[in-house]
Amino acid sequence: MKNLICSLCEVPGPSGFETRIRKLIKSEVESYADEIRTDNLGNLIVRKGKTGPESKRIMIAAHMDEIGFMVTHIDKGGYVRFMPIGGVNASACIGSRVRMLDGLPGLIHAERKLNGDKPLTFENMFIDLGYEDQRDNPVQVGDVAVYDYHPIDLGDRLVSKALDDRIGVAVLVETLRMIKEDDINLSNDIYFVFTVQEEVGLRGAAPAAFGIKPDLGIAVDVTRTGDTPKALRMSVDLGKGPAVKVRDQRLIADPRVVSWMVSVAEKSEIPYQLEVLESGSTDAGVIQLVQTGVPAGCLSIPCRYLHTPSEMVDLRDVKNAVRLMIELLTQPVSLV
């Protein structure tokens, strides 16, 4: 699974420009799908399972897009000015390496900070592509770039850019693979949705849900941990298991969904944590509001250093997330 995660992380796909990552995911899952289609906004929708009056329609969503950078201006000196796509961590940008979608590599740095009090903003930053005469660079307003780093294998732990949310994508892909390989019989109709534009405001998931009309929705996304020096307090730790989300900024997880996820985890003896995220949101927050409503929850992968080029997950949490997902999809869904 490590190889899968690494190849997913390395393909660029900032919000709104998911073509390449969608292509890779499609090639990975095509053979596992009963039906596969791309919707109007670019969401990739894979259906697997049993249709019929007895079966529930379950939507599992992981977003394919990552944070990135969009060019706003080529300045007098030829330096490339940009705005963030999604919630890029500003301080993590300085000195970072990026690559334009068409392949040109470069780095980000900033103007000298004159006013010591004010924090650095993206307006003070620029991308340097290393041309002798910078004005020769072919970049145009509207071009996009992403962080450019290879993943680092630390054994049980993995560091990479875009683990948010390629790790969620990996969980879905791996779940589909195991369903196929172990010939698991699904009694419900499952829609595995690889959504677009989550990072810029959860834009892809609701239109996808509108087309699917699910009975239940679960997002698979990363969540912050509270286990690093003087971190924002958070009851989730790396390595202690996938997290069942209770609430975040846009979602109060349906309590029946939370109970169901917790009881399946306990019955199957899969370690888990309970998560309350005070700032941050996932696709589940918009899925729940679609049409007449969708009971929704979220399975979170604990992840350190979110929205920086070096996010970190524990692969045991990831494997347990896959195990839990399989149990959730194969055990009867009981929402009391």
Next chain:
Amino acid sequence: MNDTLSLMKTLVSTSGLSGYEDPIREKIRSVWEPLTDEIHVSRMGSLHGLKRGAGAPPRNSILLAAHMDAIGLMVTGVIDGYLRVAEIGGIDARVLSGHAVTVHGRRELKGVIVSPNRNLLPDNLDGKAVPLEYLLVDVGMAPEFVNENVRVGDLISFAQPPVTIGKEFLAGHSLDNRASVAALTGSLSLLKGRQCEWDVWAVATVQEEETFAGAYTSTFELRPSIAIAIDVTHAAGPGVPEHKTTSFGEGPVLGWGPNIHPALYRAILDLAEELEIPHEKEPLPRHSGTDAYAIQVTGAGIATMVVSIPLRYMHTPVEMVSIKDVERCSRLLAEFICSLDGGFMERLAWETES
């Protein structure tokens, strides 16, 4: 007035934080059952009560939305038997210390919200108000007991009992928005035994304080012809500027602005004048901050109105309303509902002649 008072006391004493409205919903259901023809629960947990109209089908319908969720706290961590908390809905942390609460863990536990001594807080807070992340809830039990019975995600509601103030005012937590639920219930009571032409959907919505999930989804399901959101609004009182508040105890307040269909406003205003129910106009220049904001733009759009009950000290455990205002609201809505006939929808047409 005694019936209204006792209903309001019951409603505020039943728990129902945003996202966890089951207890209050079941309470409201028991009260609405004898007043409606059909009752069901939406996918998100909102309560839908139908009073069928007498007009020939296809009948128009009016949706009256009063959100049943209330604000409170949620456990985010357990340390040495003390609980760390986050808010559900918007709360000013400065009013919390010293309040009795109920912790809904494995068992219901009594607790109190406390602000630790300054020496236990970061230095940079000297002279400043203590934010919510540093407050604690103490249930007075040993850490082992707490670890067994309380965990991250458990809910905490206020335990301040409601208290009658003067002759006609009630103070307590959750009057936002249980006062409106009481008003809506009062309307249903007044309509019992009366025939109206239109179908009436009484809806106790969920999650208004957080996501408007109830308002969006119930409207999509029920597709009413018009809708009225019943909520509370800021009444004049100590600590708030006069120009941003309404009168207090002098009648329900009628909203005006882009979130309100002007013809609905006029119809309800005319009726209030005719019935001699005291009222006031509340300018809402942008959004109303109520379920009406979600209802108006659901589907192909719904004509909406906002009728509010003036309330002091909103989002504190000692909110205060006039019981008379609640009853005036009930009467105004009941009479409005009965006045709706086959021709009403034409009044909503924007001018189509140039």
Next chain:
Amino acid sequence: MRENGTLKIDEGQERLLERLCNASAVSGDETEVRAIVLESVKPFVDEVAVDVMGNVLVKRFGDGKNLMKVMLAAHMDEVGMMVTHDEGKGKFRFDVVGGIPSHILPAKSVWVGRNKIPGIIGAAPIHLTTKVERRKPISMEDLRLDVGPDNGKEVKIGDRVVFSTEFTTQENAIFAKALDDRIGVTILIQLLKNAPVNIDLLAAFTVQEEVGLRGAITAAFELDPDIAIAIDCTPANDQPAWDEGDDRWSENTQYNTRLGKGPAVYVADRGTISDPRLVRHFVNASQENDIPFQFRQPGGGRTDAAAIHKQRSGTPSISISVPARYVHTPLSVCDRLDWENTQKLINFGLVSIPGDILAVEI
């Protein structure tokens, strides 16, 4: 019955823009502009309806069946104010409706309500202020609307207030209030008049864009198009930096758009990432027809497209706007050529849009 206009701006269009800009239509109270729109479009459309929010929804079908349904949206509302509190003797408190920067409000002349009662948002005379006071920005709390001590009863709480700017021109420069988005409305009316025959054109003259894209939400749900284009008016903040010319590096890097450089094609703003296929198509249309254009700088701000593209199962969308300086203030400035080129670009883009543009994967 289609006019074969060359889509140059003529006297009739300019008079229409003047009428629209001088009309009062603050978000939630679009009656006056709605009336002008209805009068203008009725002669040449197939279907017209006003929905419950006040949006004007118009359809002009093309020649043939199963044509692409293209939604074009322009908003009828402008930013303004609402009277909130009567202080007696003709003085009132008010609140802004939409994003008006508060520093623009002091010492302005306004019209109040349907009858356009003249009023003033006053400011203290300089003689009676101190140097210290003048360093602080004037706060909304200190501002009042003054309709004269004897005229208070002409004004009610809830009345809307607009700046009292009259439309005027100077060569190619147009000076008016509410160019955002009466210029979009004017363009949309003209496009309806000269509607292409290869598409079904679904026009939405929306309400309440300035207070949250409210009308566009329900209009999109109702029309359910295949693609959508928002026609708005976007800021040109193209003044020089204070030390430009002195300092080798100093320049305005955040101008959003520049006046005179053509229609602004959006790649992304705060609310929408334009569908790349539509961006490519309109850029090609501009190059093939020799129409200048500029990319609107990716960044803040939203148009109706932000609401439209997320309705139902999603709609590929783009925004194409006319640049104007000083939007959301009493006096905006735009360039007649930019206006004309925006109209031309959208039109050429529409007549040349392939029916299978969405068949290429995004």
